[in-house]
Structure formats: C-alpha cells, structure tokens
Amino acid sequence: MHNQISNFKRSATQFAFGSITLAVVTLASFYLQTHFAAMALVYLLVILLFSLIGSSVASYALSVLAVAALAYCFAPPAFSLRIDDPQALPVVVAFLTVSIVGTHLIGRVRQEREAAHEAAAQLRRGAADLKDREKRWHAIFEHNPAMYFMLDEAGTVLNVNTFGATQLGYARDELIGQSVLGIFLKEDRAFVHKCVRTCLENIGQSRTWDVQKIRKDGSVLWVRENAKAMLWADDQPIVLIACEDVTERKRTELALQRSEAHLAQAQELSHTGSFGWNVATGEVFWSKENFRIFQLDPQTAPGPELVVERTHPDDKASVQEIIDRAMRDPRDFEHEYRLLLPDGSVKHIHARVRATRTATGDIEFVGAATDITAARQVEQQLRRSEAYLAEAQRLSHTGSWSWDLYSLDFVYRSAEVDRLFGFEPQETVSIETIRSRVHPDDLPRLQEVQRQAIEGKEERFEYDFRILLADGGIRRIHSVAHVVVGSDGNVRELIGTHMDVTEQYAARERLENTLAALRESEQRFRDYAETASDWLWETGPDHQVTHLSEHTSAAGILATGLIGLPRWDIACDVEEEPEKWRQHRATLEAHLPFRDLVYRTVNRMRSPIYVRTSGKPFFDLNGNFLGYRGVSTDITALIRGDQTEQELRKAQAELAHVTRVTTLGELTTSIAHEINQPLAAIISNADACLGWMGRQTPDLSAARCSVEWIIEDAIRASEVIRRIRALAKKGEIEMVPLDINDVVKDVIALVARELVNHRVTLKTKLTEALPAILGDRIQLQQVIINLVMNGIEAMDAVTDRTRELVIQSSEDGTGYVQVTVTDCGVGIAEDDTDRVLDPFFTTKSSGLGMGLSICRSIVEAHAGRLSVVRKQGPGASFRFDLPLHKELVP
Template sequence: MYDHINNFKRSATQFTFGSITLAIVTLASLHLQTHFAATAFGYLLVILLFSLIGSFVASSALSVLAIAALAYYFAPPAFSLRIDDPQVLLVVVAFFTVSIVGTHLIGKVRQEREAARETAAELRRSAADLKDREKRWRAIFEHNPSMYVMVDEAGTVLNVNTFGATQLGYACSELIGQSILGVFLEEDRAFARKCIRTCLEEIGQSQTWEAQKVRKDGSILWVRENAKAMLWADERPVVLIACEDITERKRTELALQRSEAHLAQAQELSNTGSFSWNVATGEAFWSKELYRILQLDPQTVPAPELIVARTHPDDRSSVKETIDQAMRDPKNFEHEYRLVLPDGSVKHIHARARTTRTATGDIDFVGAATDITAARQAEQQLRRSEAYLAEAQRLSHTGSWSWDVYRLDFIYRSAEVDRLFGFKPQEAVSIETIRSRIHPDDLPRLQEVQRLARDDKDGRFEYDFRILLPDGSMRHIHSVAHVVVGSDGNVSELIGTHMDVTEQYAARDRLESTLAALLESEQRFRDYAETASDWLWETGPDHQVTHLSEHTSAAGILATGLMGTLRWDIACDVEEEPEKWRQHRATLEAHLPFRDLVYRTINRMGTPIYVRTSGKPFFGVDGNFLGYRGVSTDITAIIRADQAEQQLRKAQAELAHVTRVTTLGELTTTIAHEINQPLAAIISNADACLGWMNRETPDLSAARSSVEWIIEDAIRASEVIRRVRALAKKGEIEMLPLDINDVVKDVIALVTRELISHQVALKTDLTAALPAIYGDRIQLQQVIINLVMNGIEAMDAVTDRTRELVIQSSRDDMGHVWLAVTDSGVGIAENDADRVLDPFFTTKSNGLGMGLSICRSIVEAHGGRLSIARKRGPGASFRFDLPLHQEVVS
C-alpha cells in the first residue's frame, strides 16, 4: 500500500509539472507563431524529459494532452479539435507513437538502470555480508572450543583452528603441512590411517571414533572424533575432523572402575556386604563379601530364608519378625543379630536397609550387613584404649586440643597440653596466661594461623613455636592442625596436636657431631677394604685397568704389570670359551653391571689360578661413562675342590656301576628263570599254532589266540631284558620325576625268584598316590635291590620263624617321601649299628663292605638320608627319605 501511494504521488507530480511545461511551450509557440512541426517537437522533448521521472501513465497522459493542444491550437482549423489536413493527422499519429514508444523505452532504460543500480547495491551488500559472514565463521572456526582439523588423502594437515592447535600445544603453522599421524601414539597410527581410509571410501558419511593424541609436551589427550570426507572445489577429497576433548570422561571412567574395585576391597576390608531385595518379586542381590560373611557358595541364589537358617536360635524369631514387618510395611529398618556358621563359630551382624522405589513402582530394600564381631570384642578394649591414649600422650609428649576460631579460646585441651605449658592438672588457666608463656617472636605466627583458619575450609596447618617455662627453660613445640566445618558450611573449630620436639632440636646438634663421626667411619671402611683378602680394581672408559689395590700380591699377581691392560688380555681361557667373553664384552659395551665372571689366568710364578670378579659402571655428574669399579677374588682353591669333587663323584658312579653288575651276577638264576619261562611258553604256543594251521580246515581263531599269547610272552621276556640292560648300562645320571612305588614294582619283578628260592615271604605296604620325587630310576633301583638282597641274606640262618621281608612307602610330616625295607633276620649288633653304613665295614665273610656305603652315597646325592630304623623284635630295618620334586612343592 505504501508503494502504491508513493507511485501515485510521483505520477501526479510528473503530470502536474509536465502540464505546466506544456502550457508554457504552447504560450511561447503561440506568441512566436511557430510551425506545427516545431511545436510538436517541443512537446515531444517535454514528454520525453518528464518520462525520466518514471511514471508511464503520467507520460501517456501528457502525450494525450499535447496531442489535444496541437489539434486545438496549431492544426487547421484553429481552436478546434477537428483535423482536416491528412499530413497534420499523420504528424499527430507519428507524434503520439514516438512519444508513447519513447516514453516506454526511456521507462525501460530507467527501470533497467535502477535495477542495475539495485543489483549492484545488492551485490555490494551481499559481498559485505559474505565477507562479514566469512569473518564470523572464521572466528567461530578459529575460536570454537572444539578442535577442527582438515586433512587430505595422505593425512597431511591442510588447516587447523587455533583452539585445536593450542589444545595440542602447537601453533597452527607447526601443524599445517605435517602428517596428522604425528599427534597419534605409535601404536595408534595404523588405526588412524584406517579411520581416514574409511571416511574417503564413504564420502559424505559421518564417522566417529575415540583415540589418544599426544600433546607437544608428551602428555596424552583423549578425544572423540567426528569425521566426514567431502569433495573440495577441484573435486579433490578432503577429510574434516571435529575433535571433542573426552579426557575428563576417560579419567572418570577409569576412576569409576577404580571406585568399583575400591568398593569391593572396602567391603572386604570393612567386613561389610551389600544387598538388595525386591519385596514384590522376591528377587535379591548379595555382594561377594556378604556371601563370604554368611559362608555360602557365591553360586547360591540369595533369599531371606538362607539368612534365617543361619541365624542364632535365640535371634531367629526377631529376624523373622523384621522380615515379615518389612514385607507388610516397607520402611527403613536396622537390626542386629547373630549367625551360627557351619564351623560352629558365631558372628555378630549389624544390618541396615532403606527403601527405594523402582521405575516400575516396586519397593526395593537396599542395605548393608556388617560383621561387627570384632567391634563387639573391641568395645571392651575401647575404654582401656582411652586410658592408653592419655598415657601414650604423656609418654610421647603429645597433647591434643580444639580451638574455637570465633571465641578465640580452647574448646578442649588434653592434660598433656597443660603439662607442655608447665601447668598442673586441674589448674584453672586463662587464655591470657597461656599466651604469656609463648615466645613473643612466635605469637604472631599462631595468631596468623587462627586468622587463616576462619577463611580456609580445607586448611591444614603445620608450624613450630616455643614455650617459655617459669624456671627459664624453653620447649620447642611442633603443631599440626586442621579446620572443622560445621553443618552451616562455615569453619567452626581448629583441631590439632602439640608435640614436644625439644629433643629433636637437641638432636640437630648431635647430628653435626655424627657427621664428623661418619667421615671417620668412611675412612675406617676404606681401611677395612684395604686389609680384606679380595682386591679392588678400576678401569677407564676404554676398559683398561687404571687402579688395583695392593691385595693382588696375595694371589701372586703384580699390580704394576696389569696397569693399562684389558681383562681379556689377562685371561688365558679366551680361545677356550669365546662365547663367555663375547657376552662379557657386550655387557661392558652396554655399560651394564656384571657379577661372578670366572676366568683363568696365571700368576707371576706361571701357575694357573682362577679369579672371580664383579663390576659396576660409574658415571660422571654429567652422565658420561667413566669406567667400571669392582672386586676380584682368587677362587683357585674352590675350583680345585670342585674338580676333586667331580672326580670323586665319577669314581663313586664307577663303583656303583660295578656293584650293580655284581648284583646282576647274583641274580643270574632269577634272570634266567624269568627269561626261560616266557621263552618256553613261546615255543609251546608256536607248536600249538602250527597244529591249528596244519589241520585240514585251519582253525584261524585258535591260531590267532596262540599268536597273541606268543606276543604277550615275548613282551614279558623283553621287559626282563630291558630291566637287566638298564641295570647293567653305564651311563649318565638321568634325574626325572618318579613315583617311588613304580620303582619298587620294577625291583620286585627282578628279585621275585630270589625270594622264592630263599623261601622268603614278601609283604608290601605302599601308600597310594604319593607325590613325585626327583631322581635317577636306575640308581634308586640299585639301592632297593641292595637292601632287599641284604635282607634275604640276613634271613638265611633263620629256621625258627617265618622269613618275612616287608617293603613300606609313605610320606612324613616334613614333606619327604620315605621307603623302608625290613627283614626278620639275625639283626645288627648294637656295637655295629654306628658303623654299618661306613665304607669297607662288613659282617659277611666274603663281603667288601661297599654295598650300604654306595647306597648311602646315592641317597645323599638325591638330597635324602639313609638310616637304620629302630625295630622291635628280631631283624633289621633300613629306611631312606627323599625330598619331593620341586614342581610338587611349588
């Protein structure tokens, strides 16, 4: 409407002023008596001129008015609107046409010019607005509290906002042009490449992931990244990534996990189990600690009836009443009762529960049950503890107090506080009197603490001051205090302790004298080191010897001759043990400590000696490697002893082998019988098999049975031969996990014939499922065979009683497996009992006295012990104990 009114006003103004101008041109033409065409031209100029104002309607009206004026004033006949002259009419028509067309064209040009001007203005406004919007969006991009990164297909950073770069500790210029993988952990870079590749494969689709980024200072930033790939202006794909800082959330999640673990530990430490119980559905939940308190299997479905069943008979009715009351009228409850556990022990339980309403409207009881057995037992000790606390304060010279920060006076102070200030118990003391005994230089500090306590709700204060006593002496006091916040949120009091540290101050003086004594002690240690049997050495960064203590002369080594040499130049076993020296040199090059390196060298007399050395690198204050320091020991005597021991063990093994072969000679009859018996059976079964096969119609089933018997007898004979070969074999000791009962069974198979031929009854008492021992099967078989054969020989002269040999095995309280061989023979004389295990002692006329001695050596080599057991009645009993295999023990 407003535009229509403006257009009407503009048209009226145009028509009015145009009409006046046409009237002026008309009067001028009449006065000047101008030609018809000239007047028409003047009118046309006026119409075209006023058409520039913009209204086509007003211009058309002026054209009509001009035609009327031409026809009335200038076309014959004058003063009449009638036109008789055809030429004049043609001019009038041409005038009207030109004026209308000209007006229309001028209007069009004006409109187009105005449209162009408006378009240009609009473009200027759009450009300004676009620039403004770009500026605003760039400001948003740069300062948005989120990290924005744009990368190309290769992961190179094209752009990053200031906030994001700052968040990572970089400037934008440090990141642009660099690979985005540089801000990821090494182990996460493959994941980052995969995420970018996924975005590029699904252009336009948003992708989300969580990752860790490394700030410039090395700290970790957890982010949740939203990324989308898009095509750039040149159809080149880029990936825009928006990162949300979730470090705090991750820390919260970790804290939550720790909190859950801490809650479980707290329940375990506090003996408190939690529970929940839905009254409507009967569903219940018990924590692990509650199961432990009730001593129930965690797989048991929780139910109130289980608690009632475990309740002490005297408390059962009250527990039932509490449960029934909770079901009738769900309200918070608190109850204390006793449990009788399966082992007969009694626990005191304190249970508390409160009601909560679930989303479905059901009532849930959520509570905790605490084992307060210890608390009940501690109640009696509590009163004693209060007395002990007062005594402890007196003995430790520590007093406790509470200070009103507004009233500026003590709310409470223990008797020890008054004693520290030199007051008598029960003596009325004012605050001014107490202040008078504080050293004047320390009083402002105490007043400052009291002032700060009113404003600092989390305050903890630790300070020292001095007390001046009436006798002129002075006490040094160390005080620790913290504020207490009341229910109104304001600090109400300051609670703390005063400790007499006068002795500590005196100790400072004693410390100085102690430092001097320490220096003297250090010199004393140096003197000890110089007089020790070991010698000290030092090498430089090139590993050449730079220092040797004087003790090398004790090993026959001249210190001066070794200066500047390398350890592997001193040693004589470098070519014999190249791997050992290669590893040692690698250790030195890595600047690592080494220990117990043993090598061979020669002393100044040319005699080989063995040295054990250990060393540790040392460095300068700037961290530069300076060399090694260490200690060396002459261990020639130890090495020689080890070599002698190895020779002794070798000789013992040779002797044991000879003894086994001798024993096999004694078992020749038994072995021959054990082999001949299955061989005879094989021959018999083979003849039978041929008979079954030679029939007119061969009996294949019977022949197959004969062949199976042949195989069984062959296996029997082979097993006997295997045992004999094992005993006769001379080989290395093979330590393996063994079942001692299996070893006994192998021995019985070898000595059965001997037992029968000597009319000896064998009785075994072997404990089943014994743990494994660690030993050599052949050597342990030799020990048992020797003990069995000795027992058989000891019963040869027995005719008045049953010849019985008993083999027993079991486990003792010390965790050892033992085996005993007991006979009913002539026994061992009391005078011989202490010597029977010694080498070359024998009671046999043709014996060497080495059997039992070798048995003892074998048992002791297995870490065990062979002994003569005390026995009631005739005969003797030999027993050996062996430790368990290490895997069984662990």
C-alpha cells in the first residue's frame, strides 16, 4: 500500500511538471506562431522525454493533455475542441497513437532497464554478501581456537587452519600436501588410518577419538578429534576433522590415575586403609588396604559389624561403644584397638575418623585405619632398649646428654651423667651446681666448644675434662659430641656422651712407660729391616762391636772373636787404603749414616774375604748417641767375579790384538803396495828435483814443486805406517767421540789393494752428517776389516757375476748408527746363520772361528749388537749397530 501511494505521488508530480512544460511550450509556440504539425512534433518530443524520465501513467495523461491542447489551440477552428480541417484530424490521431505507443515502448524499455539495473545491483549485493560471508567463515576457520584439517582419501592434508598449524609448531604450507600421519606417533598411525577409513566408508557420519599428536619440536599433545566424511563439489570424498586440545584434561586424568595409584601404594606402604560410612543410608566404602589389614576378601560387603567381629575380644566392648556413640553424637573421634585375625595373630589398629555432611545433609564418617603393630613392637623393643642402654651406661660409666647452646642448660641428660658428677639420679641439681664440679682449668675448653659449635666452625667435637668430686677425688671424662641443626639452619644443640676414663688414663700412663722400651726394641729391628741383611751388627758409642747376628757363620766369621773390636782392627786393608778409612772415621765421629763401605778381612780359616757394610747411628729418647746399627754382606764372590771378568777382558784384548796382527800379515801385499807407491813417487820427484837443480841455470820453481810433492808422498807413507802401527799396537781401549764414516774410510785405504787383487768392486753408501758415536777407533776398524776380508774371501769362487762389496752407513731413528757390509759371494747356509757368530765356528778349512766372535765381543763392549741380515739373492750381509754418543745428542 505504501508503495502504491508513493508511486501515485511520483506520477502526480511528474504529470504536474509535464503539464507546466506543455504550457510553457504552448505559450512559446503562440509567440513564434508555430505551425500545427510542428507543434505536434514538439508536444511529441516533450511527451517522449517525460516518458523516459517519468512514470508511464503520467506520460499517458500528458499524451491526452497534449492532444487536447493541440486540438484546442492549433487545429482550426482555434480555441475549440472541434477539428474542421480534414488534414489535422489524421495528424491528431497519429500524434495520439505515436505518443501512446512511444510512451508505452519507452516505459517498457525503462522498466527493463530498471529491472536490469536492479538485477545488477542485486547481483553486486549478492557477490558482496557472498564475499563477506566467505570472509567471515574464513576468519572463523582460521582463528577458531580449534584445529581444523581437511583431508583427501589418501590422508593428504588439503587444508589446515592457522590455529591448528600454529598449535603444532608448523606453518600452513609445511602441512598442506603432506600425509596427516606424519604428525602422529608411529604406534598410533595405524589407529588413525583405520579411523579415517571408517569415516570414508560412512559418508556423513561423525566419529570421535582421542589420540596424541607430535609438535614440530618433538613435544606431544593430546587431542580429541571429531571427523566426518562428505562429498566435495566434484563428488570426491573429503574428511573434515576438528581437533580439540585435551592435553590438560588428559594430564589431569593421568595425574588423577597416578594419584590414585600412589595413594593405593602409599596406603600399602604405610599400612593405612581408608573408609567411609554414611549413617543414614548405611552405605560403607573400604579401600583395598583396609580389606588387607582386616584380612578380608575385597568382595565382602563391609560394615561396622564386620569391624566388631574382627576386634580382639578384650577390645570389642570399647569398639562397639565408640560405634554406638558415633551414631548418637556424630563427632570426630580417634581410637586404638586390636584385631584378632583368623590365623591367631594380633594387630594393633589406630583409627582416626572425621564426621562430615554430604550435599543431601546426611552424616558421613570418613576415616583412616593404620596398622601400628610394627610401631607397637618397636615401642616395646625401644623400652627394652632404653632399659638395656641405661644398664649399659651404668656398667660402662658412659652418660648421654643434649645441651641447648642458647639457654645454656641440659635438654636431656641420662642418669649416668648425674652419677659421673657425683649426684644421685633422683637428686635435683641445678646447672650451676653441675658447672661447679668441672675443674676450673677445664671450663675454658668447654666454653670454647660451645662457641665453635654456635659459629659452625666444626660439626664434631672430642675433648677431655676433669670433674672435682665431693670427696676431693678427680674423675677424668672423655666427651664426644656433634651439633644438631634446627629447621632455621642454625645450630641449636650439642648431643654427646661423657665417658669416665679415669682408669684408662692411669693405665695409659703405665702403658706409655712400657711402650718406651718397646719402641727402642722396635726401632732396632726397624733399622735392621731398612738395611736388609746378610748379618746384622751393632756398635757402642766407642764404635766397638757389641752385637753380631748368627749370619756371620755363613761367611766363616766367628762372632765371639769380633766382639769388643772396632771395624778398623777387623779390616786388613787399613794401611793399603788410608784415605778410605780416614773418611770412614770422620763419618762415624760426625754420627752420620754410611752405606756400602767395602773392606778386606779374613775368615776363621785365615782366608781373605771382602765385606760390604752399611750402618746408621741411633740415639736414646734424650738424643744421646748410643752407637751404630747396620748390616754387612759377604761380597767375596762378587769381587772375585769382577777380577775374573777383568782377566777375561784382558784375554779378549790379547786375542783381538793377535787377530789384528794376523790380519796385518794377510794384508802385507796391500800394505807394501800402499807404502811403495809414495816411496816410488818420492824417488822420482827427488831425481826430478836434482835435474832441475843441476841445470846451468837452476829452475828453482820446478825444484820447489818437486820438493812439495816429495813432502806430500812422505806424508802419505807416514799415514799408512801410522795406521799399521795403530792396528799392531797393543794398548788400552780409548773411548772417544767418532764419526763412523771416518773409520770406514780408514779401513778402505788399508784394504784397497786387496780389493784390486781379488777383482772386487767396492761401493759405498755412507750417509752424510751422521751423529757421533763413542768408541775405540782401532777396535771398530778391526771389526770393519774383518767383515770386509770375510766378504772378499766369500767371493773368490764367484765367476759368473760381478764381485761387488757394498759398505753402507745410516741412522735408524731409534738412537743407533748402523754399518752394513754386504757381499755377493757363496752366502751362509740356513742352518749356520744362528751359529756363525759363535766362538770356534767356521766354514773355512784353515779358519779358527774366532774372527766374527771377536767382532761381536768388540761391538757388545761398545753397547751395540752385531747381526746377520737376511738378504735376497746370493751373498751375505753383516750389520752392527752402535748407540749415539748421548752427550752429543741434542
């Protein structure tokens, strides 16, 4: 109705404006004297114009009005509705027809345009509304405080809201396109896959389950998932899952379960059962531990009468009275009674009950029943122990106490403490009276203990003090105490014991006197043990022998014959070695210990023996010198062994000298050649010198050169003779730093002619700048000459290959210099390899078998080793290793 009225008003308004417009046009036409047909066209344009912007009803009304104005004003006769002109009537009819049809068509077009505009506007409003709703639903999906997942049939994540991804620690892009099983525990994935398959098999039905999900950081949260499968736009099934975080709920449930389990375990461990009793309804609850305490089957219906039935006959009346009173007057109560169990055992029960009201106003008793049988047994044992302790303290004269460090009074003291101070156990004694019994000289020590305990400097104290008894006697007390720390962290008390050690103190004085003599005896035998012995001896302050052990008989010495003699009267070498004995006497006079004094004496058979002795002075408790104690050893065999070894070394040196001389004899040809060469050169150069001098004008320059050549050749001959004399010389071993390469070169100069005579090619591989060794040049030359000559002889029978001898020197990196002599001769049989260095072993028909043995002795005397080196191919290889000179090693 409102719209109709509004349309009518709008049409009336348009008609009014249109009428005014027609009137204005009509007046203008009168003024311009417009023709009838032209006026009809103008009216038509006005009507059509208004039909475009106005309503159809107003346009129709304007058409009728325009026809009337046209017939009245412009069709003859003027100012009359009658039309006399036959040509004007068709114009009026045509005008009316065109205006109505045009108005109708324009109205239709305008309506269709308005309908189109309205449809477009509705479409825009619908699109905006759809976009707005999509935005709202997207916001709801994204920011809803729940996790949403959209999955395809394979379980791949098609979409996930931001909240869900954030809850799991991921970005949305990290989850979309991935299998949803990746965010579940491995053991739960099969379960989740089964749940998803069930949803897909039941389109449209919801399914709920609880499961754990894994966050990106590895932590786990519990979720409750509500899933439903539905068909997507392309009829493809998808699964929508809404996940609710129930971690806290699960934790609460688990905590509750653990709490219940812990409570059950706590009840079992503490032997405490819980129960509830609703007086009005008669409903009774017992915990599992309560059934165990009463030794009843948990299926048994519990009740107050069952408690009375299990109660010990002597306690039934009191238990029944407690139950009856609780029913009459519901108040908290506490009771202790005994149970008599079917197996005849007795249990002590302590029950505590609290009266409460339920939500319905009923009275309910909630309580706990504790099996205190063990506590009662311990209490009985404790009473017995207290009695035993009191008796033990009386027998051992030991009292226990506890002292408050701030109130300066005893918190507790046993009866024995009073007895130690000379009071009767029932006697009332003040702290001042007890303190007056402490010896005045010992009070500062007790006060110092209190101060140190308060300051926390020590936790345990052990001290002695004296008690002055009423009869004038003194009782000695040994006290042991430790601190007790209060809840505030400060030391509150000292707990300790007082022990009467008066008898022990007296016994200790007697014991100390006894121990003095024992210490002296122990010291004597300790000295004997420190010097370890063949026989033990002791001298007085005048250094005369006062004691000899029986071990002297092993050396053939009669102990009784030496008592009272000083050591220098027993020795036989005092005149031979006066300096040694002078120093020994000075040591004795200085009361200093001495070690390893060696002297010669005779045994009971008057045969010479050697003795090594060591001793140390001993003193009394006041530091007075009492003499010496020590040990002596018969080292005659050792001395004679050393002498034998020296003689053996001398014999070896003699043999080595003979061998060198023999070798020189074998090298006679080479030596003669080495000497003849420089002698022949000297003769030639001397003749030349005479020739230069005998000229009419002497050629002094050429003569000088000849003389210089003579000198050089003489030096060469002298050097050869020096080497020969050195090898032939019989002298002491001279250990000096040597370059082993120089020793090798000296040998090569001596054997050069032998190498030529036996058609042997010599190759040397000498490592430059080798570290020095410590050795005797002549003996080492002998070793190398022997090895070279053996190699030359070993190649005499070789005709099918070059006779080649190789001498090498090197450092092995372990502190040794190596020299190797290798030939390509007949070699050494496998069976002879281990014996070739032994004395008197030889493969030569005319050999003595001592050459290589002597070489080995020489090398070993230089702390080295000589060995046969296994080699590939024919021939043999010998190598000796010598240690570097330590003083020259960086």
